[in-house]
Structure formats: C-alpha cells, structure tokens
Amino acid sequence: MISFSDPERAELLDMQKLRMDQCWRKGTIGDLTYIRSLIFYGYLPKEAITELNLLKLENEWKDRGF
Numbered sequence: 001m002i003s004f005s006d007p008e009r010a011e012l013l014d015m016q017k018l019r020m021d022q023c024w025r026k027g028t029i030g031d032l033t034y035i036r037s038l039i040f041y042g043y044l045p046k047e048a049i050t051e052l053n054l055l056k057l058e059n060e061w062k063d064r065g066f
Contacts, residue, residue, distance in 0.1 A: 016041050017051070024055055 020037050023029045029037070031052055038048035 013041055017043075021051075021055060024052075025059075 017038065020029070020034055020041075024031075024034045034052055034055075035045070035048045038051060039045055043051070
C-alpha cells in the first residue's frame, strides 16, 4: 500500500495498475485477482470493478475490429 502522503503516489498507482492491466490482458490473472489487486493498491471496490469492465469493453471492441 502506498502512503497517501507520498508525492509520487499517483504515478506509482498508475504504474501498478498498468502492470495489472497487462497481466489481465495476457490471461495471467483472472477477474477476481485483478479486482483484489487494485483494491490492495488503494482503489475503491467500485472503481476496481469499473476498471475491469473498461478492460473487458476494450477486448470486445478489439474482437469486433474497432
């Protein structure tokens, strides 16, 4: 967990989220692990679910050729 007083908190969260995004896209981790990881990093549960749904939407668009 990153301290709220850390000035680089936003950048570190972005990097951790991008790493989780890549793992999910590759199929290394599943939906529940992705959500729990984001919650561990400091996202609210609803935010983590929203991020997962955005990844799923991105996959769906790629499958349709957009």
